[in-house]
Amino acid sequence: MGKLYVVGTFDTKEPELRFAAEAARSTGAEVLLVDVSTQGSPGGADFDPATVASFHPDGASAVLERTDRGEAVTAMAEALSAFFRTRDDIGGVLGLGGSGNTVLVTEAMRTLPVGTPKLMLSTVASGNTAPYVGPNDIAMMYSVVDIAGLNAISRRIIANAAYAAAGMVQGKIPSHEGDKPAIGMTMFGVTTQCVTQARKKLEDRFDVAVFHATGIGGQSMEKLAESGFLRGMLDVTTTEVADHLVGGVFPCTDDRFGAAIRTRLPYVGSVGAVDMVNFGAMETVPKEFRNRNLHVHNAQVTLMRTTPEENRAIGKFIVERVNRMEGPVRFFLPLKGVSIIDAPGMPFHDPEADAALFETIRAEWIDAPNRKLIELDNNINDQAFSDAIAETFLELIR
Template sequence: MEPTVLLIATLDTKEKEAAYLKRIIEAKGVKTLVMDTGVLSSPRELKPDVTREEVALAGGMPIDQLVATGNKGKCIEVMIAGAQTMAQRLFAAGKFNGVISFGGAQGTNIGTAVMKNLPFGVPKIMISTVASGTATFGPFVGTKDVMMMHSVVDVQGVNTLITRLFENAAAAICGMVKNNVGQIKDVQSGNAVAMSMLGTTTPGALRAQRLMAAEGYEVIAFHQNGTGGIAMEDLIREGYFSGVLDINLHELADRMVGGLHGSIKDYRLEAAAEKGLPQVIAPGSIEYTVQGPVDSLSPELKKRPYIVHNPTLTLVRLTPEELEAVAGLVAAKLNKARGPVKVLLPLRGFSFPNREGHELWDPVGNQAFISAFKAHLAPAIEVEEVDAHINDPEFIDRVVASYLAMVSK
């Protein structure tokens, strides 16, 4: 494919800026495909390749009817849906291999909505006024590889500062799409395995990677910080993996109790089950919640065992009752699996600080999780209790051996 960038802009208010960005991208030897997501009026001079009329219609409503509603929220909703649909059609037809957009809150919502709908690895740059500040911009990025560039100044007019910013952004997107042409590797091969991990289960995860690599598997790890697990779920659904070593379930527990690393969506631990992929499961880091600085803990949480992980994060032990509730949730999700599942339970601890002699060691709480989990799990799912810690070689060796035996069948 000839290097081509999809340029998304609301041309009713940003025509001059879009024309300038288009010009400097094309001066660098890359074609542009301009999509107009403006609502109020058509551009005067810049002719888009995808018009506002086409975008609105693809979103489910003719542009005239949309404007007549006078409802700004409805207008953005329809234009987002239309832009996503049109971009997917164009990408499937091989019309572009990178995307760039710019704007304030409205333009950022539209631009990043399109970007999040495109596959992993497609270059994506969003120049945004809301890429910094106290308001979170996590929803704009989601689980995709969107690059957010803070515009610093408002994207209004072609001035000395914005032109320098656009030059940098143009150089970046052009470099990426030129690098991508003819070099997109097929990572959807049969030997890619997804693995969940966190800092408190790193030793075991690293050993699992080494052992699996020796058997010809590429193990790709996802950090269970709230976003990582859902990114893993999304990529499983997109067909990137042939199996899963889900040996850290922290995000499920933390979401249930409102911790800082709770999964950002509620479908954690569901994609592999739906697709029928082989799964080996272990309750890594499930026994604690991640909270803020120790001084911010409530009086109730301060009564529990906790450790100061760093100045901004404190790991607080869950109660046996909370662990029983988490166990029921995990079992319910696994019971829906359409493919092979095996669960390994480390009897000597679920994470680095959850080991005899360490701060979060609580065998009563651990057993509460194990007993509740086994009580709720379907009898057909195999469970193996291992007299070892989750980071011990003997436990990880059983994880890898279980997966290899599962896929050999």
């Protein structure tokens, strides 16, 4: 059983942090207090600000000698993230604070593996928590009153948070002998047929976790891969790259494909649904795109067909990262269309745009013993294509 790290700023929240620590200790949890103050500290924590700040790449002075509070908080968040990476006894993390401390602590929480308990008691937890949580299993708990003094209300809420965090740290997860190794697949509505067909060929041997490629979906799959939950990835649907580069509502980040690079897990990928950029309802489509080839997917989602120029940029983004993968890799090009609506007679059928995508990937591909580019004369949703990616994955994972 690891220790519960209680994290916050002692210069403004010392009584509340100590109260939380004592509540957690009363349950039998072993607790360590971490002070991430940036404007002076009363001392008394197990890890003081200077200790945490020393893990910043540029040293403690890069954190503690900044006069701008926002810059200091950003630097301390980087230092706390690095500090967490050096600890091998973290059973869970409990953070307390307002908006600044929430940003600071949750950034560091996001570096921890999925499954490590993370609870943030925050004044901003009743609003949009997506920027704090991302693809991670961070529990956000609203403080109701400001974390500014102990009173009948705050004591109850802080204690509840402490008991919850301590319970997660001390709880034992029952094992299940019937569990199969897990793998991840990415899917969008227009690649559902492909993924469903491939999944049926794999689910007798694997727990197949399917991730909706809505920006956070790809991040979630990669986070699970880096947390050790996945044995491999079938990254069929990489549409989030199109939104990232063109400005859609379901973007990935620049670190897309980073987990496959770092973990060297078996990876089978493709270019599913990169023929489209996603927006909300038709009236939300930016003015500069109103004259483009638009398709109403449903009342809340409007799709825009990517151009040859955009597809060249998408192909370059993907191939540059796949070329850096050192694990077993196979990447598939479906030459007759990358989605169900990129086929003859369908609204996004555009051979010129697809050709720009394929030609870019071919031109910049670096072949290697571990890494092969495979072209199939199919639409991505054809049974033959699904069979090929499933069978290839089985060969790689053997």
